Amino acid sequence: MSPPARKRVLSGMQPSGLLHLGNLLGALDNWKALQEKYECFFFVADWHAISTNYADTSRIKEFTRELLIDWLAAGIDPQRAAVFIQSRNPDHAILHLLLSMIVPVPWLERNPTYKEKQEEIKDRDLSTYGFLGYPVLQAADILLYKPDYVPVGKDQLPHLELTRELARRFNSLYRPVFPEPREHLTQFPKVLGTDGRKMSKSYGNTINLSDAEPVVRQKLKTMVTDPARVKRTDPGNPDVCPVYDFHKIFSPAAVIERVNRECRTAEIGCIDCKKLVADAMVERLTPIWDERNKLTAKPDRVEEIVREGGKRAAAVSHGTLEEVKAAMNI
Ligand code: TRP
Ligand code: SF4
16 A cells, blocks of 8 residues: 655745745744755745736746755755746646636735725836736646645634635536635744844844845844833843844743843843854854855855746646646547
């Protein structure tokens, strides 16, 4: 008897900027854990990035390459996970087109992220067909691989729900082809940016995986602390200080405990405290930086990885697309 097949996981990220610590500690660490247990497919959603950046596509290719380097440097293992680029597999476009034939427009119009993003991104005209259909492309990305789990953050749940609704609609209109994928919610530790707000590219408060050591140290030096601690002699409260959150993530227990104590009594100053957190962060990031440098110097290696991952992905997506066409009589 053959052993039961490993469950399958699929996820993607948009190449719309450089990866930061929030992404590393959230999505990437989760992906790394999943690749140990499941058959994984991880792809760069470069077509999705066009939906909001169509007026300036100049950096999507660069961000795609950087994203792949970040994944690999952070420990995504191409032996375990098929790593590929969406735009190199036309099956995603074909299934998107076929699903667009059956998706009712009101389902898309009432998608909460559609309205929210339009509100949020005021400087771009997002009244396009492609942007409205963003979740249909995402549904195609997912359904092509019939994954058991899709690791995503909470913000993506409406898209996953729509994916399941589309799967049900397809299955009932034609014949059962698509199993309904389940989300695998990513637990994000609280990661605040240098200004004390949520770490986010759009706030310009990130520490990026591609930042060099001096840049990371400099960003930490100017990071906000407990706002009530004005003078060196003022006692502080680590519980409201975003630097302390970093300690909790990166520092050894003894340092965390020391900061927690000596901040409250003003024994340690913020400059020294930040130096300690910088050291811990640098220690964690150094292997990633080393790997990044190696991969940056070897573009052929990255190319080979996505070519090979792309083949493994296409083998699955072709099979699904054949079933889809047969079910739809095309
Ligand atoms: N919409 C996702 C995001 O912005 C990216 C994405 C595209 C995705 N296709 C996907 C995620 C398929 C999971 C599965 O984060
Ligand atoms: Fe924050 Fe550290 Fe300063 Fe306390 S000593 S306020 S934890 S930076």
